[in-house]
Amino acid sequence: MEPVIECQGLTKRYGSLLAVDHVDLAVGRGEVFGFLGPNGAGKSTTIRMLLGLIRPDAGRALLFGQSVAAGQRRVLKRVGALVESPALYDYLSGRKNLEILSDMSGGCPRKRIDEVLELVGLSGRQKDRVGTYSHGMRQRLGLAQALLPKPELLVLDEPATGLDPEGIVEIRNLLRYLGESEQMTIFVSSHLLHEVQATCTDVGLLSRGRLVTRGRVADLLRQGHLEATIGIDDAARGREVLRSLPFVLAVESEDSALRVRVEAERLADANRALVAAGLAVSALVPRQGNLEELYMSVMTEAGHACSSAD
Amino acid sequence: MLALVRIELSKLYRRRGTYVSFACLAALVLLVAVPISCYKEKVDHSLRDELSSGMGDDWVVGGKVLAGPFVPRVMLFWPMRKLVVNILLALFAAMAGGSAIAGEYSAGTLRTILTRPPARWKVFVAKFVVMAIYAASLAIFFGLFAFIVGYALFGRGALVFADMPADMGSGPRPMGAPIIQEGAAVQMLGQAYLLMGVSIIAAMSLALFVSSFTSHPLTAAGAALGILLLSTIVGTLGSAPKEIEFLAFFRTIRPYLLTTHMNLYEIPLARGLDQAARVALTSSAGWLAGYCAAFFAGGLLVFRRRDILC
Ligand SMILES: Nc1ncnc2c1ncn2[C@@H]1O[C@H](COP(=O)(O)OP(=O)(O)OP(=O)(O)O)[C@@H](O)[C@H]1O
Ligand SMILES: [Mg+2]
Numbered sequence: 193m194e195p196v197i198e199c200q201g202l203t204k205r206y207g208s209l210l211a212v213d214h215v216d217l218a219v220g221r222g223e224v225f226g227f228l229g230p231n232g233a234g235k236s237t238t239i240r241m242l243l244g245l246i247r248p249d250a251g252r253a254l255l256f257g258q259s260v261a262a263g264q265r266r267v268l269k270r271v272g273a274l275v276e277s278p279a280l281y282d283y284l285s286g287r288k289n290l291e292i293l294s295d296m297s298g299g300c301p302r303k304r305i306d307e308v309l310e311l312v313g314l315s316g317r318q319k320d321r322v323g324t325y326s327h328g329m330r331q332r333l334g335l336a337q338a339l340l341p342k343p344e345l346l347v348l349d350e351p352a353t354g355l356d357p358e359g360i361v362e363i364r365n366l367l368r369y370l371g372e373s374e375q376m377t378i379f380v381s382s383h384l385l386h387e388v389q390a391t392c393t394d395v396g397l398l399s400r401g402r403l404v405t406r407g408r409v410a411d412l413l414r415q416g417h418l419e420a421t422i423g424i425d426d427a428a429r430g431r432e433v434l435r436s437l438p439f440v441l442a443v444e445s446e447d448s449a450l451r452v453r454v455e456a457e458r459l460a461d462a463n464r465a466l467v468a469a470g471l472a473v474s475a476l477v478p479r480q481g482n483l484e485e486l487y488m489s490v491m492t493e494a495g496h497a498c499s500s501a502d
Numbered sequence: 503m504l505a506l507v508r509i510e511l512s513k514l515y516r517r518r519g520t521y522v523s524f525a526c527l528a529a530l531v532l533l534v535a536v537p538i539s540c541y542k543e544k545v546d547h548s549l550r551d552e553l554s555s556g557m558g559d560d561w562v563v564g565g566k567v568l569a570g571p572f573v574p575r576v577m578l579f580w581p582m583r584k585l586v587v588n589i590l591l592a593l594f595a596a597m598a599g600g601s602a603i604a605g606e607y608s609a610g611t612l613r614t615i616l617t618r619p620p621a622r623w624k625v626f627v628a629k630f631v632v633m634a635i636y637a638a639s640l641a642i643f644f645g646l647f648a649f650i651v652g653y654a655l656f657g658r659g660a661l662v663f664a665d666m667p668a669d670m671g672s673g674p675r676p677m678g679a680p681i682i683q684e685g686a687a688v689q690m691l692g693q694a695y696l697l698m699g700v701s702i703i704a705a706m707s708l709a710l711f712v713s714s715f716t717s718h719p720l721t722a723a724g725a726a727l728g729i730l731l732l733s734t735i736v737g738t739l740g741s742a743p744k745e746i747e748f749l750a751f752f753r754t755i756r757p758y759l760l761t762t763h764m765n766l767y768e769i770p771l772a773r774g775l776d777q778a779a780r781v782a783l784t785s786s787a788g789w790l791a792g793y794c795a796a797f798f799a800g801g802l803l804v805f806r807r808r809d810i811l812c
């Protein structure tokens with residue numbers, strides 16, 4: 193099946209700065225794709241190229257097989273987008289903004305506008321000028337604007353910035369709902385790794401304009417090794433047994449339990465070895481893999497000192 | 503396309519700033535008309551003097567000399583019309599044209615609307631059309647308001663008015679003042695204000711052109727106004743008498759300047775539309791159309807390919 197988003201050798205320079213560097217990426221229908229990377233990695237630049245806001249210096253960016261930059265703009269009817277901070281007309285009401293943007297996409301019933309306003313929790317303030325909105329309210333209106341045309345593909349650039357905790361949870365639930373129930377393909381850039389882990393099926397990690405990792409979240413987290421906490425009657429002996437196993441990478445005592453790091457899929461073998469040695473294993477709790485750790489290790493490997501530009 | 507024009511229009515008339523220019527023009531008309539009304543007798547007297555100065559001392563001027571058409575005509579006396587058209591109206595055109603694209607660019611709303619399906623060229627054409635309507639409506643409002651105030655204060659009647667000579671005040675002032683019948687006066691002034699609309703459209707298209715490649719509305723407006731004022735200055739130097747030899751260069755380029763042809767609204771004022779005037783008018787109108795077309799084409803070319811980085 194044709195991918196919904198496809199980048200082929202996508203490249204963008206700003207003067208001597210290579211902002212996006214030969215990115216090849218495909219996102220399939222129904223994926224909720226988290227696009228991660230440090231500040232300045234090139235996420236927004238990639239998103240702008242996808243939507244035809246800027247022209248790539250090399251390569252192509254395709255949506256449903258069509259290139260917006262090459263003038264195939266009808267495809268944008270199937271896309272809802274929020275690029276960086278939502279920019280709306282301050283002197284118009286929230287509702288009027290939506291009416292204008294809906295007219296630009298060929299119009300939609302008034303009921304749909306009511307629906308999205310309700311969905312983002314702005315019904316009560318729809319008649320007020322956007323100039324009077326708080327940061328989070330603008331973010332919500334930007335989201336409403338993206339959802340308005342009932343898109344098949346939703347492109348969101350850091351949708352949760354400025355939202356209150358309820359708002360963040362609402363976005364999480366909304367993205368889950370749209371992805372699972374509405375089968376919408378979602379491409380979302382974010383720095384909130386917990387949120388990404390909770391909502392995305394797939395992620396791509398961008399570092400200095402290069403796509404360094406891409407895969408299904410579950411696969412990536414399982415990749416390599418697994419950590420687990422083992423409750424055991426004799427911790428000292430347990431430690432000895434585990435240390436002798438070649439696939440156990442590390443063992444540490446943690447109160448009366450043990451914390452182990454084993455090669456992927458080998459936790460059961462470790463358990464078997466403990467039981468065979470006559471030890472009573474009272475608990476075996478694999479620790480949920482963590483996107484944050486994965487992110488940090490990938491970025492360190494990619495040589496991206498996360499907070500400092502070199 | 504029509505939908506886009508409607509959207510641009512609704513954005514224009516919902517912005518409070520739009521009305522500042524109209525309010526300014528109304529204030530200007532009142533500032534001139536109200537004192538005339540207060541010193542009605544004196545003005546009346548001096549107009550009669552003016553009329554009889556062309557005749558012998560023993561002529562007495564009877565009938566009404568101060569009537570409605572006097573106000574729209576006095577708004578166009580030299581050199582005030584230069585200040586109004588080349589500075590005030592040029593400023594309004596530059597501000598509106600500047601904010602139409604560069605304003606939306608810097609506010610970020612351009613990126614919001616350009617992620618919607620309509621082609622960029624259509625967005626540009628819609629903006630151009632609406633800005634042309636706005637430019638023309640400035641001149642039409644100015645004229646109409648002057649007529650309304652004139653008729654409200656002074657009632658119906660013919661036009662008696664003696665203008666200063668337009669060639670930098672040099673040369674002898676013609677004796678006497680012409681009397682123009684009411685119908686002819688209304689027609690002449692109507693033509694002048696409509697042609698002024700054409701001039702402002704040309705200034706506006708310059709501003710929109712500059713706006714298409716600048717990122718801040720003030721930069722765009724400042725640059726456009728700067729160009730217009732520079733052109734006015736050069737044109738003024740170029741209209742100096744031939745005896746001043748070092749101004750020869752300015753005389754050479756004067757016939758090609760945008761602002762020179764923006765003076766076309768003066769043509770009906772000077773002598774009505776006789777054969778020579780028609781030729782001059784057609785030539786200037788052709789030049790303005792050429793300028794507009796060039797600015798339109800240039801703006802369109804830039805806007806279609808521009809990277810939206812804001
Ligand atoms: N208009 C511009 N002119 C010059 N350089 C730019 C411009 N916009 C972005 N860049 C550079 O391109 C690189 C990528 O920027 P981009 O905005 O795509 O990063 P990002 O991944 O979205 O970062 P963030 O997480 O901070 O939003 C950065 O180094 C940035 O400095
Ligand atoms: Mg960004």
